[in-house]
Amino acid sequence: MTTVAYPAPTPAPAPAGAMAVRRRAFWLLARTEALLFFRNAGSVVWTALLPIVAVVVLGIVPGTRHASRSFGGLSPLQVYVPILMMYVFLMAAVNMLPAVLSSYREKGVLRRLSTTPVPPGRLLGAQGLIYLGLGVVIDVVILVVATVCGAPAPRQFGGFVVSLLLVAAATLGIGMLITAIAKTERIANALGLVTFFPLMFFAGLWIPRDKMNVPLRTISDYSPLGAGVRALQASIAGHWPPTAALLVLAGYAIVCGFAASRMFRWE
Amino acid sequence: MSVPVIEVERLRKQYGERTAVADVSFSVNEGEIFGILGPNGAGKTTTVECIGGLRRADGGRLRVLGLDPVGDRSRVVAELGVQLQHSELPPNLKVGEALRLYSSFYERPADWRELLEVLGLGPQAGTRYGKLSGGQQQRLSIALALVGNPRVAILDELTTGLDPAARRDTWELIESVRDRGVTILLVTHFMAEAERLCDRVAVIDTGRVVALDTPAELTARLDVQQRIRFVPSVPIEDSLLSELPEVESVSRRGDEVLVVGGADALAAVAARLARQGVLAHRLRVEQPSLDDAFLAITGRDEVADPGPRVRPLRHDR
Numbered sequence: 001m002t003t004v005a006y007p008a009p010t011p012a013p014a015p016a017g018a019m020a021v022r023r024r025a026f027w028l029l030a031r032t033e034a035l036l037f038f039r040n041a042g043s044v045v046w047t048a049l050l051p052i053v054a055v056v057v058l059g060i061v062p063g064t065r066h067a068s069r070s071f072g073g074l075s076p077l078q079v080y081v082p083i084l085m086m087y088v089f090l091m092a093a094v095n096m097l098p099a100v101l102s103s104y105r106e107k108g109v110l111r112r113l114s115t116t117p118v119p120p121g122r123l124l125g126a127q128g129l130i131y132l133g134l135g136v137v138i139d140v141v142i143l144v145v146a147t148v149c150g151a152p153a154p155r156q157f158g159g160f161v162v163s164l165l166l167v168a169a170a171t172l173g174i175g176m177l178i179t180a181i182a183k184t185e186r187i188a189n190a191l192g193l194v195t196f197f198p199l200m201f202f203a204g205l206w207i208p209r210d211k212m213n214v215p216l217r218t219i220s221d222y223s224p225l226g227a228g229v230r231a232l233q234a235s236i237a238g239h240w241p242p243t244a245a246l247l248v249l250a251g252y253a254i255v256c257g258f259a260a261s262r263m264f265r266w267e
Numbered sequence: 268m269s270v271p272v273i274e275v276e277r278l279r280k281q282y283g284e285r286t287a288v289a290d291v292s293f294s295v296n297e298g299e300i301f302g303i304l305g306p307n308g309a310g311k312t313t314t315v316e317c318i319g320g321l322r323r324a325d326g327g328r329l330r331v332l333g334l335d336p337v338g339d340r341s342r343v344v345a346e347l348g349v350q351l352q353h354s355e356l357p358p359n360l361k362v363g364e365a366l367r368l369y370s371s372f373y374e375r376p377a378d379w380r381e382l383l384e385v386l387g388l389g390p391q392a393g394t395r396y397g398k399l400s401g402g403q404q405q406r407l408s409i410a411l412a413l414v415g416n417p418r419v420a421i422l423d424e425l426t427t428g429l430d431p432a433a434r435r436d437t438w439e440l441i442e443s444v445r446d447r448g449v450t451i452l453l454v455t456h457f458m459a460e461a462e463r464l465c466d467r468v469a470v471i472d473t474g475r476v477v478a479l480d481t482p483a484e485l486t487a488r489l490d491v492q493q494r495i496r497f498v499p500s501v502p503i504e505d506s507l508l509s510e511l512p513e514v515e516s517v518s519r520r521g522d523e524v525l526v527v528g529g530a531d532a533l534a535a536v537a538a539r540l541a542r543q544g545v546l547a548h549r550l551r552v553e554q555p556s557l558d559d560a561f562l563a564i565t566g567r568d569e570v571a572d573p574g575p576r577v578r579p580l581r582h583d584r
């Protein structure tokens with residue numbers, strides 16, 4: 001830095017109007033956050049690549065397409081597709097989002113934003129939007145691969161979409177609650193993992209729900225992803241998802257989201 | 268002078284039981300570089316965070332460009348650029364992306380590419396924040412505070428952690444920002460920085476303003492002793508100088524004689540030596556600096572916690 005002169009600013013273009021500026025700022029914020037997501041190889045592998053590879057492998061291995069007694073009369077592919085679809089949302093909302101947001105809080109990124117015309121809440125919005133969009137895109141890929149490989153397409157499609165969106169809302173609520181509770185990025189990471197494994201367990205990742213004993217299955221019914229599996233499997237089979245399952249999902253979204261909004265700290 | 272750009276009246280702020288700012292008042296005029304000086308924990312950051320609307324004051328009155336920083340938040344943020352003390356960016360965000368993003372927040376932003384050049388960050392436009400040096404990160408932070416074309420800028424400890432060359436570059440930069448008409452509120456615990464840059468300085472200690480003046484006045488007002496060191500050309504008795512009314516004490520370190528006295532001590536000592544035909548070799552006189560003024564005002568022996576990498580510029584004693 002040899003010449004340090006601060007020249008008169010170049011004439012600014014006419015004010016674009018507050019609304020237009022705000023909208024543009026939000027999209028640029030979301031774009032930048034998406035860019036940062038893709039620059040993090042770990043996030044991309046765990047949230048996007050892994051489930052796609054998994055569904056492709058399930059689809060290619062011949063044995064997994066056929067109905068099996070040990071999977072309650074469904075094919076392994078059929079059992080795992082909803083779980084994989086929910087995995088994407090859970091991974092993004094519970095393991096990625098809290099770590100990113102609490103590191104932003106720790107590093108003062110949120111505070112820096114509060115000194116600008118763009119309040120830090122917009123950053124939360126942008127992050128939520130990215131993970132929602134990411135989940136939807138990956139899930140479409142999973143669904144297409146699965147269908148091509150012979151899994152039945154969801155016959156109650158409306159119910160399927162509603163269930164999946166409720167899964168997205170519930171996991172985002174849980175992720176925001178973790179973000180609110182965790183004081184540091186390390187704590188957020190730890191809480192994310194501690195939440196992730198039990199939820200995947202009750203979704204039936206290791207023991208399919210049909211194989212669970214009654215107490216486990218009851219817990220699963222009241223767990224967000226257990227309820228999610230119920231709702232998704234029902235709509236794949238052509239029924240409207242059970243109200244109880246939808247209520248459980250909505251309950252997690254509302255209760256966790258509300259608690260998070262009360263407990264959230266910007267610094 | 269017109270309406271002050273920043274007005275702080277009897278500001279008070281507590282964190283639970285702990286009072287961070289007890290009673291702070293000052294006002295900053297347009298075009299001024301105003302310094303807030305004080306040891307760590309004095310309440311400087313809390314004061315400027317209240318001014319910037321990041322914290323709600325518990326008492327007193329605050330105005331920025333005549334607006335309430337909390338109540339008129341949306342209008343204040345458009346005119347005020349803030350560089351916070353502890354504030355980083357995502358490590359994978361590139362310099363150019365950060366400036367472009369932050370410039371999109373404002374209705375009349377500065378040209379961020381130009382700002383990049385001005386701050387000497389042009390070659391780093393494609394570099395990720397995490398790969399920048401400390402000085403480059405600070406300059407980016409200044410750039411982000413200026414990218415909205417603010418009328419007022421608050422800069423909190425922006426040279427802490429910089430090496431002396433980077434610090435001097437930053438000082439030049441701040442002067443040129445001021446020359447453009449931006450009013451600057453500068454928080455620092457470096458005396459040299461305040462002495463060099465500030466038109467006026469408020470010294471804050473334990474949440475109160477203990478002095479407010481120009482750096483020159485703060486120094487001059489002090490009745491601080493002169494310290495005169497020299498090596499006499501021929502041996503002299505201590506009493507030769509200690510009997511002078513202007514001299515308080517005489518001591519020796521090897522060949523060197525150290526004379527401590529009031530404002531007129533140098534003249535008296537020089538006259539006495541001349542009359543005796545003694546030459547004073549390697550003569551050095553230490554004048555009181557803002558550093559000394561600060562110590563006298565706050566009664567502190569040391570500027571607390573000078574930061575991890577650098578120590579404040581202090582005079583040899």
Ligand SMILES: Nc1ncnc2c1ncn2[C@@H]1O[C@H](COP(=O)(O)OP(=O)(O)O)[C@@H](O)[C@H]1O
Pocket residue numbers: 282285286287305306307308309310311312313314
């Ligand atoms: N967020 C906070 N919560 C509680 N105490 C705080 C907080 N921030 C600062 N303090 C305390 O308030 C006092 C003033 O701090 P600060 O304004 O940061 O001082 P300075 O910037 O002059 O070093 C210190 O005693 C500090 O420990």
Ligand SMILES: [Mg+2]
Pocket residue numbers: 308311312313352424
């Ligand atoms: Mg501070």
